[in-house]
Amino acid sequence: MSKRKSKDKSLPIGECIFQVQAHLRLRLLQLAHPGKRCGVESQHKHLVELLKRTVIHGESNSVLIIGPRGSGKSMLLQDALREIQAVKELKENALAVHLNGLLQTSDKIALKEITRQLHLENVVGDRVFGSFAENLSFLLDALKTGDRTSSCPVLFILDEFDLFAHHKNQTLLYNLFDIAQSAQTPITVIGLTCRLDVMELLEKRVKSRFSHRQIHLLNSFSFSEYQAMFKELLSLSSGFPDVSFAEQWNASIQSLCENKTVEDILQKQFNASKDLRSLHMLLLLALCRVCVSHPNLNAADFVEAYRLRCVDSKANILHGLSVLEMCLIIAMKHLQDTYQGEPFNFQMVHNEFQKFVQRKAHSVYNFEKPVVLKAFEHLHQLELIKPMEGLSVRTQKEYRLMKLLLDNSQILEALQKYPNCPTDVRQWAMSSLS
Template identity: 70%
Template structure:
């Protein structure tokens, strides 16, 4: 009897320990998901940047002169999308914020050309980010320059050296060029040249010809500092970036779990199949956003019961990353819509890519139906037209020219936006596709 009670007690204790362990693992996994997703989505700085040490030092020195010595500056960070412009800036800001004097005084204003589409919206956003809504109140200003000068004056604590330095970061800088008279850029650059308030303006753009787009008066007030970025790292450095992006920080809540996770990341980086997969991605695109997307897809498989990323997770993520979005749309089409796409494919083959209209597609479809009428229900022309319009809405078919009011829908010239390989790959994966339809797609000759 005592033996039985002892066994029951041991069983209860082990269950309690198992629940506690499961709860601790769950907390660790949610922390891993939060830290890494934040890193992948927001380009948070980890480690030192590769291949851009010179640009890093240049930008750091530039911002230090503003934040420590009260100098005003302006600069442009120029590079293709995904070259690391935002990441470079985040690295520099992270290092600056470790200095107490800067952390307590520096004010940042982040503007984006996609969001702040005119100067009025931009000024409202500057006021909000500087927390000066109450100061401005219902005041009416004669000009944009007067309004901006008032905002910066409100931040002053005394002389120039004791004023709060303000860092303006303009993402998608080239879109601000299209604002009326480039008033925002003119005033920001004008203030950055004056000795009133320490202001630095940093623009991020992928336009190499950005200076040619600036008005003469704006260009004359710009400091002409340009920092160019290109993805110049090699594959060894790419592997190192892979490890750093996936590794957990030293201050992670569970040290033993972090050690286990980081050891697993090290093993993955040495795995031949993972290296081959990363090399394919590296040759396809050196854009670090592509790597972040791949890692994000792999991270989505991590759960309490599957706590570590495996090589198969990365390979599955690679397949998802390379998946053709248009082919995926085809998987959700009806058999009638599939038939119309095959008819267009045959028209492309016969007429060597020349545009077609709905009537030609309908005639082609009718010929197939007459030969293979037993495999499908015979659709009326208005129903076929509705299916064709659905393909147009999905942007699998595109009109060659803008339709006029008088033009008949049946005779508008169209172009198919799928190539033969995409169509055939989609058909292979299409569930319950009639055999006759597949055979019609693979036949080299149209049913003329």
């Protein structure tokens, strides 16, 4: 393995590539702090102040962080918690209890998880409690130290908050908000949800105990800020072991930012979704191509990564169809062209297929009608076609009006990649698609 000459500490190229992969993957998989985020500074400040009032001054609060998936709710909270943990004036380290609506599907399961995370299994032992509220109060009382006014602050973080609203009587939410409002113990309840109508899900008694603080996150950054994030996510920090390699890498990233092809790909990605996880996935796919023989990213890497990200799922389904099912798709396309997009039924498709078999086909077997109907129904199950009428309308299935959910480009792409497609079928398709 060759070594590069440099005045700085120089590592073998293979070791440098390994370090780059490890460093950037941690960042892109959000396992390491990725740096400054655009457009959420005020929300971050608000959340940090709220947490400080709990862990330093012993105040109780409740807040909802609301935003679409991928808008950075979890990362905002992690940043705020990281900042709080660095504050020197902390009387005690606050305890954090993480609950998720997808995992804690009932209040009983949630209570067991709270007990486990607070390490109070031995304290509870075989005690029997009359109600959920008594059990939760006992757990929080067990955290008190010294006199009754001194207690360890607890942060309750409820991911997928809207799912907790579906629990019976919303007992967990009611008790948490009740404790926060009555200031029995310094706690902060932080809910994370992507539902804008989450307040409508809460019962009146729960809603009345909630502070009604809401932090909204929307991906409102501009394309220039999006490009800046692209550069920051791929740049190596000053702490990278090989300084000369890091400088060379960062220079290549800078040139990528000025590349028109890369800019066009980023613009398409930005227009499709401002979800930062989508950007992270695009960069991860490009990063996978970096190796000893290809030590720097180039525009072709991003072209290939974007192609993989934008694979058409319906076109991929077509690759796995039987020849009969592919023939039915082509027959539907012919019918749509003939009748200018009007819906069709199975009988029309079957007739079109029969014409093809009798006049042109030499390599397609003439299937029995029940077999063709089964193939037609399979296309419906795959959602490549859909009925124009609701299920309540009683129409014989052979005459139910359907619509094709594929366009010419998808069918054409599937035919080009279709393994061992009969020549007759391909020519039949091309007569309509071209």
